[in-house]
Amino acid sequence: MPPLPINLTAVPIAFINAVLKNENEDNDRNTNSSKAQQNKLLTSYAEKEIIFACIQRIDDKIRDIKAEVYRIILNRQDIFIKLYNESTFLRDKIDAVFTEIDNVSREINDSEVGMKPKLITALQENRIIMREVHSTRYMVETLEYLIEVQNSAKLFHEYLTQGRIEEAAASITNMDRLLESPPIQTDQKIHIFEKLKEQLATMKEILDQSLDDLLTESISFQKLEDDTSGVILTILSSVQNSDSPTLLTSVFTSLSEIGSINVQLSRLKKNVMKYLIIPLLKNRDSFGASFKVDDFKSMLYIGPNLDDTSTVDKDQDGVFTHLITVFRFIYMFIFGGLDPVKKEAVISPFATQYASTFGRFISHDLRDAVINEYLSHAIPMETSEFKQFEQVADAVKRFQTEMRRMGFMRSTSGEEGEERTLGAYVAKVDVHFTIKKRDKLLEIGRNIMLDSIFDSLIITEDSNDANENSNRKINDNSVENYSKVENNLEINQSYKDESINSTQDNNPNEGWEVDWDEAWNDDDNWDGANKQNELPGETNAHDPEVVKEPERYSISVKSKQLIDLTISTLNEAQNLNAKSGIRLYHATLVLFDLYRAIMPVYHSNSFTNVPTLAMLFHNDCIWLADQIIIIQDQFINSLLPQENNESEDFEFKILYNDMANKLRDLGNEWYDIQLEKQKSVLKEFLDEMDGVQLTANEERFETCQQAMNKVMYTTKHLSKILKDVLRPSEYYIILGTLINSVLTIMIENLEDLYDISEEESHQLNLIYSMLFPLEEIFRKNGPNKIENHVKNWKKFCYITDILEFSLANIMDKFRSAELNWFTSKELEGLICALFADTTLREQSLQEIRRGHPVPKN
Numbered sequence: 001m002p003p004l005p006i007n008l009t010a011v012p013i014a015f016i017n018a019v020l021k022n023e024n025e026d027n028d029r030n031t032n033s034s035k036a037q038q039n040k041l042l043t044s045y046a047e048k049e050i051i052f053a054c055i056q057r058i059d060d061k062i063r064d065i066k067a068e069v070y071r072i073i074l075n076r077q078d079i080f081i082k083l084y085n086e087s088t089f090l091r092d093k094i095d096a097v098f099t100e101i102d103n104v105s106r107e108i109n110d111s112e113v114g115m116k117p118k119l120i121t122a123l124q125e126n127r128i129i130m131r132e133v134h135s136t137r138y139m140v141e142t143l144e145y146l147i148e149v150q151n152s153a154k155l156f157h158e159y160l161t162q163g164r165i166e167e168a169a170a171s172i173t174n175m176d177r178l179l180e181s182p183p184i185q186t187d188q189k190i191h192i193f194e195k196l197k198e199q200l201a202t203m204k205e206i207l208d209q210s211l212d213d214l215l216t217e218s219i220s221f222q223k224l225e226d227d228t229s230g231v232i233l234t235i236l237s238s239v240q241n242s243d244s245p246t247l248l249t250s251v252f253t254s255l256s257e258i259g260s261i262n263v264q265l266s267r268l269k270k271n272v273m274k275y276l277i278i279p280l281l282k283n284r285d286s287f288g289a290s291f292k293v294d295d296f297k298s299m300l301y302i303g304p305n306l307d308d309t310s311t312v313d314k315d316q317d318g319v320f321t322h323l324i325t326v327f328r329f330i331y332m333f334i335f336g337g338l339d340p341v342k343k344e345a346v347i348s349p350f351a352t353q354y355a356s357t358f359g360r361f362i363s364h365d366l367r368d369a370v371i372n373e374y375l376s377h378a379i380p381m382e383t384s385e386f387k388q389f390e391q392v393a394d395a396v397k398r399f400q401t402e403m404r405r406m407g408f409m410r411s412t413s414g415e416e417g418e419e420r421t422l423g424a425y426v427a428k429v430d431v432h433f434t435i436k437k438r439d440k441l442l443e444i445g446r447n448i449m450l451d452s453i454f455d456s457l458i459i460t461e462d463s464n465d466a467n468e469n470s471n472r473k474i475n476d477n478s479v480e481n482y483s484k485v486e487n488n489l490e491i492n493q494s495y496k497d498e499s500i501n502s503t504q505d506n507n508p509n510e511g512w513e514v515d516w517d518e519a520w521n522d523d524d525n526w527d528g529a530n531k532q533n534e535l536p537g538e539t540n541a542h543d544p545e546v547v548k549e550p551e552r553y554s555i556s557v558k559s560k561q562l563i564d565l566t567i568s569t570l571n572e573a574q575n576l577n578a579k580s581g582i583r584l585y586h587a588t589l590v591l592f593d594l595y596r597a598i599m600p601v602y603h604s605n606s607f608t609n610v611p612t613l614a615m616l617f618h619n620d621c622i623w624l625a626d627q628i629i630i631i632q633d634q635f636i637n638s639l640l641p642q643e644n645n646e647s648e649d650f651e652f653k654i655l656y657n658d659m660a661n662k663l664r665d666l667g668n669e670w671y672d673i674q675l676e677k678q679k680s681v682l683k684e685f686l687d688e689m690d691g692v693q694l695t696a697n698e699e700r701f702e703t704c705q706q707a708m709n710k711v712m713y714t715t716k717h718l719s720k721i722l723k724d725v726l727r728p729s730e731y732y733i734i735l736g737t738l739i740n741s742v743l744t745i746m747i748e749n750l751e752d753l754y755d756i757s758e759e760e761s762h763q764l765n766l767i768y769s770m771l772f773p774l775e776e777i778f779r780k781n782g783p784n785k786i787e788n789h790v791k792n793w794k795k796f797c798y799i800t801d802i803l804e805f806s807l808a809n810i811m812d813k814f815r816s817a818e819l820n821w822f823t824s825k826e827l828e829g830l831i832c833a834l835f836a837d838t839t840l841r842e843q844s845l846q847e848i849r850r851g852h853p854v855p856k857n
Contacts, residue, residue, distance in 0.1 A: 141183045142183065145178070145182060145183050146192075148178060149175055149178050149179070149196060152171045152172075152174045152175035152178065153171070153175060153199060153203065155167070155168075155171045156168050156171035156172060156175070156203050156207075159171060160206065160207065160210065162244065163244040163245075163246055164244075165207070165210065165211065165214070165246055165250055165251065165254045166250050166253050166254050166257070168207055168254070169207060169253070169254035169255075169257035169258050170257060171203075172200070172203055172204055172207060172257070172258055173257055173258065175200055175203070176200060179193070179196055179197060179200060204258060207254070207258060208258065208260050211251055211254055211255055211260070211264075212264070214239055214246055214248075214251050215251055215264060217236065217239045218235060218236045218237075218239050218248045218251065219233070219234075219235055219236075219248075219268070219334065220233070220234045221233055221271055221275040221276075222234065223275070224303065229279065229283070229303065230287075230301065230302060230303020230304065231275045231276060231279060231301075231302045231303065232299055232300070232301055232302075233275070233276065233299070233300040233302070233329070234297060234298075234299050234300075235248070235297070235298045235299070235300075235329075235333040235334055236248065236296060236297055237296045237297075237298070237333070238296055248334065249335075249336070249350075252335065252350070252354055253350065256350065256354075261354070261357065262357065262361075265354070265357055265358045265361055266361050268334075268358065269358065269361040269362045269365070272326070272330070272362065273362065273365050273366070273369065275302070276289075276300070276302050276326050277323070277326070277366060277369055278369060278373070279302055279303075280302055280319075280322055280323070280326070281319070281369055281370065281373035281374050282373055283304070284318070284319045284373075284374060286304045287302060287303055287304055287322070288302075288303075288304070288318065288322050289301065289302050289322035289323075289325040289326050289329075290325065291325065291329045291333075293333075298329070298332075298333040300325075300326065300329045302326075319374055319395070320395040320396065320398065320399040321395075323370075323399060324398075324399060324402050324403075327402075327403060327406060327408055328402075328406065330355075330358070331351060331355055331406045331407075331408070335350075335351040335354040335355055335358075336351050351407070352406070352407035353407070355406050355407035355408050356407045356408070356410065358408065359403070359407065359408035359409055359410070360410075362408075363408075363409065363420075364420075367420065367421070367422055367425075370422060371422070371425055375392070375396075375422070375425060375426065376432070376436070378392050379429060379432045379433055379436050380429070380433055381433075381436065381437065381440065382572065383433075383572050383575035383576065386429070386433075389426075389429055392426065393426040393427070393429070396422045396423055396425075396426050397423060399422070400421065400422060400423055409421075430576055430577060430580040431580060431583075433576070433580065434576070434580045434583040434584050434587070437569065437572065437584060437587065438583070438584065438587035438590070441565060441569055441587050441588070441591060442587070442590060442591060442594060444565060445562060445565060445591045445594060445595070446594060446598065448558050448561050448562065449558065449594070449595060449598045449599055449602070450598065450602060451558070452603075452606075454556045454557075454558070454613055454616060455556065455557040456554040456555065456556055456557065456616060456724075456725075457554065457555055457556070457557060457560060458552060458553075458554055458724075459552070459553055459554070459555055459623065460551070460552045461551040461552075461727075551727045551728060551729065552727070552728070553619055553725065553726055553727040553730075554616060554619060554724055554725045554726075555616070555619050555620050555623045556616050556617075556619075556620050558620065559620040559623055559624050562591065562592075562595065562624065563624065563627045563628075563631075565588075565591065566588045566591065566628065566631060567631060569584050569587065569588055570584070570585065570588065570631065570635050570654065572584060573585055574635075585635075585654050589656075589659060592624070592628070592659050592662075592663065593659075595624075595663075596662060596663065596666055599617065600617075600666065600670065603617070607670055607673075607674075608673070608674075608677065611674055611677075611678060611718060611721065611722065612721045612722065612725055614670050614671075614673070614674035614677075615671065615674060615722055615725045615726055615730075615734075616725055617667070617670055618667040618668070618670050618671040618674075619667070619725065619726070619727075620667070621663045621664060621666050621667025621668075621670075622663070622664060622667045622668075624663050625659075625660035625661070625663040625664045625667070626660075628656035628659060628660055628663075629656060629657070629660050631654070631656065632654055632655060632656040632657070635654040636653055636654050636655070637653065637654075671730075671734075675734055675737060675738070678714075678718065678738055679737075679738060679741045681714060682711055682714060682715070682738060682741060682742050683741070683745065685707050685710040685711050685714070686707060686711065686742065686745050686746070686749075688703065688706075688707045688710075689703060689704045689707045689749075690703075691749050691752065692704060692746075692749045692750060692753065692764060692767065693752075693753055694760070695760050695763040695764055695767065696757060696759040696760045696763055701763050701767070704767050705766075705767060705770070708767055708770040708771065709770070711742055711771070712770060712771070712773070712774070715735070715738065715739065715742075715774060715777075716777075718735065718738070719735055719777045722734065722735070728784065732778060732784050732788075732789045733789060735777055735778075735789070736778075736786070736788075736789025736790045736791075737789075739771075739774050739777075739786075739790050739793075740789075740790045740791050740792055740793075742771070743771070743790065743792040743793065743795075743796045744792055746768060746771070746796065747792060747795065747796060747799060750764065750768075750799060750830075751826055751829055751830065753833050754829075754832070754833050755833055756803075756833045756834050761803045761804065761834060762803075762804070764803050765800055765803040765804050768796070768799070768800040768803070769800055771796070772797075772800075774786070775793075778790075792821075794821050795821035795822065798813070798818070798819060798821060798822070799822075799830070801813075802830055802834070803834070807831065807834075807835050807840060807841065807844060810827075810831065810844075811844050811847070814827065814847075814848065814852070814853070815853055816853075817852060817853050817854070817855035819852070820852050820855065824848050824849055824851060824852070827848050828845055828848055828849065831844060831845060831848070832845070
C-alpha cells in the first residue's frame with residue numbers, strides 16, 4: 001500500500017504536539033500544587049478570567065492538533081514505522097524534535113527560569129500593586145467624606161455662634177444626609193459611624209434646646225395677678241440671639257428643617273387650649289379676645305372688660321368672634337411675623353403649612369371643648385328656641401370658613417370627615433335636642449321619684465267610670481279626658497316615708513279597749529256624697545262589684561308631675577321631624593320604665609310597712625296607666641312622617657298599651673302585697689289567743705279580749721287611713737277581705753271546739769260580739785253594705801247568736817232557712833258542743849242531717 005502524501009510543514013508541528021501529550025500530562029501532575037496556588041493568587045482579580053480564557057483557547061487548539069496527528073499516525077502506522085526505521089534523516093529529525101520539545105518544556109515549566117513561574121510572579125506583583133491602588137483610592141474617598149462631614153459640623157457651630165439658626169439647621173440636615181449614604185464598607189464603618197451619629201445627635205440637642213429657648217422667649221403666656229383671671233399671650237417677632245437678632249419665622253423654619261416642629265406645635269397646642277381657649281369658653285359671657293401690636297411685640301388679651309374697638313369685625317355670636325381673633329393672632333404673629341422695617345405683619349410662606357399642622361393637633365381638642373363648654377349648652381331646651389339657635393349655626397359656618405382660609409382646618413371630603421366638624425354637630429341640632437331633652441326629662445323624673453315626700457291629690461270620677469275602673473281593666477271609655485281630671489285635682493295631704501311607720505308598730509301593746517263612742521265614719525270628702533247616694537232596700541246586695549257612689553281617691557303629686565312631663569315632651573315632639581319626635585316618645589317610655597324600676601325598689605321599705613303609701617302607689621300606677629292611654633289617643637298619629645319611606649323599618653306611632661299593662665300589673669302587685677301583709681298582721685293577733693277554748697278561765701278570757709281589741713284597733717286604723725286614699729269600691733273590697741279573713745279564723749276556732757259549757761258559751765258570745773262594730777265601717781243600705789263585701793258576715797252573726805240560743809231557737813232558725821249559711825256538718829258539730837246528749841238533741845241532729853229546708857219565696 002503506497003504511503004499517503006503528508007504535508008511536510010504540518011507534520012512536524014502536529015507530531016511534536018502529539019508527542020508532547022504525555023509529557024504535558026506528567027508536567028500537569030507535577031504542577032497541580034502550583035496551579036492551585038495560581039488560582040488562589042488570581043481569585044480576587046478580573047485578569048483571572050481573561051488569562052484563563054486565553055489558556056483555554058490554547059489548550060483547545062493543542063488538543064485538536066494532537067487528535068489530528070494521532071489520527072494521521074494511526075491511519076499510516078505501518079508506513080510510519082517503516083520510514084522511521086529506514087530513513088536516517090527522518091529519525092534525526094524526530095530526535096531533534098524530541099530535543100526541541102525538551103527545551104521548550106524546560107523553558108516553559110522550569111521552576112526557576114520557566115515562563116510560567118515568571119508569569120505567576122508578575123501576576124502576584126500586579127495584584128499587590130492593584131491592592132495598594134485600591135486602598136489608596138478608598139482612603140482618599142473616606143478622607144474626603146470625613147472632611148465634608150466635619151465641615152458640616154464646623155459650619156453648624158459657626159452658624160449657631162453667629163445666631164444664624166436656619167443655616168445651622170441646614171448644616172444638621174446636610175450632615176444627616178451624608179451619614180445616610182457613606183462611602184464606607186459596612187464591615188469597616190461601625191466604630192466611626194457610631195461616633196459620627198453621636199456627634200450629630202449632640203448637635204441636634206444643642207440646636208433643639210437653643211430653638212426651645214428662643215420659642216420660650218418669643219411666645220409667653222402670663223396670667224394676670226388681679227381677680228379677673230385674664231391671660232396675656234405675648235409674641236416677640238424677633239429675639240436677641242448671640243450677636244444678632246433672630247426672627248420667630250426663622251425659629252419655625254429651623255424646627256421644620258430638623259424635624260422638631262411637631263413637638264413644639266403640640267406643646268403650643270396644649271398652652272393655647274389651657275390658657276386661651278378653655279378660659280374663653282368657660283367665661284364666654286364675660287370674657288373676650290383682643291390684640292394690639294407695638295414695634296416688635298404683639299399681645300393677645302383674654303379676659304373681661306375688653307376694649308370695644310377690636311381689631312376684628314364682630315359677628316352675631318361673640319364666642320366664635322373671639323375664637324377667630326385668637327387663631328388670626330396665631331396665624332399672623334406666631335406663624336407670620338413683623339417686618340423689621342415697615343413694622344407691619346408679614347405672613348411667612350410656610351404659615352399655611354404650619355397652621356395646617358397646628359390645626360391637625362388642636363382640631364380634636366378644640367371641637368370637644370367648643371361642644372362641651374358652649375354648643376351643648378346652646379342646644380335649645382324648647383322647640384321655640386330653634387330660631388335663635390340658627391344664629392349660632394351661622395356663626396359656626398363663618399368660624400369654619402375663616403379657619404379653612406387660614407389653613408387651620410382642611411376641606412373635608414366625604415361624610416366621615418365632615419362628621420367630625422362643628423358644622424356637622426350644629427346641623428344635627430334636632431338629634432342633640434332630643435338627647436338633651438331626654439336626659440333632662442329623665443333627670444327631672446328621677447328626682448321626682450326619689451323624693452321621700454308623697455304629697456297627694458284628690459281625684460273625682462263618675463260612678464259609671466268608677467264601676468269599670470274597679471275591675472282594674474283597660475277600658476278607654478271609662479277614662480276621663482286629662483283636662484277634666486286635672487280640673488278635679490285637689491291638694492289633700494302629704495305623706496313622708498320616714499314619718500309613717502307600719503300600723504302594728506304604732507299600736508301600743510296594752511290598753512286595747514276601743515272608744516266605741518268615737519264615730520267610725522269621720523267627716524271626709526266623699527261621705528256626704530255617699531249619704532246622698534244611699535239606696536233603700538238591698539238592691540244589688542249580692543253584687544259587690546256594682547258601686548253607685550262617685551269615685552274619689554288620692555294619687556301622689558309625683559304621678560301628676562310625670563304626666564305633665566310626658567304631655568309637655570310629646571308637645572315638643574310634634575314640632576320636630578318624625579324621627580326626632582319618635583325619639584322623644586321613646587324617652588317617655590324610658591321615663592315610665594325608670595318609674596317601674598325605681599319606685600318599688602327605692603321606696604320598698606315604705607311601701608311594705610306603710611299601708612297608705614302602698615295603696616297610694618297602687619293608685620298612681622292605675623291612674624298613670626289610664627292617663628297614658630288618653631295621651632295615646634291624643635298623640636297616636638301626631639308624629640307620622642310627611643313622606644313615607646317604606647325602606648325604613650321605623651314605627652312612627654305613639655303607643656302606650658304595653659306600658660299601661662305593665663303599670664297596672666305593678667300597681668295590682670303592690671295592692672296584693674299590702675293586702676296579704678295586713679292579713680298576716682291580723683292573723684298574728686288572732687294567733688295570740690291560741691284558739692278560743694277555756695274562755696271560762698279569766699286569764700284566757702282576757703287574752704282573747706286583748707287579741708280582739710288589737711284586731712279592732714288595727715281594722716279601724718286601716719279604715720281611717722285608707723278612706724282618703726282608695727276608691728270607695730276598692731276601699732270596701734280591701735276592708736271586706738281583711739274582715740272576712742278574721743271572721744273565717746274565728747268561725748274555724750269555734751267549730752274546732754267539741755265541748756262548750758254554758759259559762760264558756762256566754763264568754764265566747766262576749767268575745768265574738770266585739771267584732772260587731774265593724775259593721776259601722778260599711779253602709780247600712782245599698783251596694784256597700786257589709787254583707788256585700790264580707791262573705792262570712794251573716795254566718796258570723798248567726799254563730800254568735802247560736803252561742804246564746806236554746807236548742808229550740810236554733811231549730812226554729814234552721815226550719816225557717818235562716819241557717820243556710822252553715823253546712824249540716826257545721827250545725828251538727830255546734831249543737832253537739834253546746835248541748836248535752838239527749839233525745840231532743842238526737843232528734844234535732846237527725847233533722848239537720850236530712851238537709852236544709854228550701855227557703856220560702
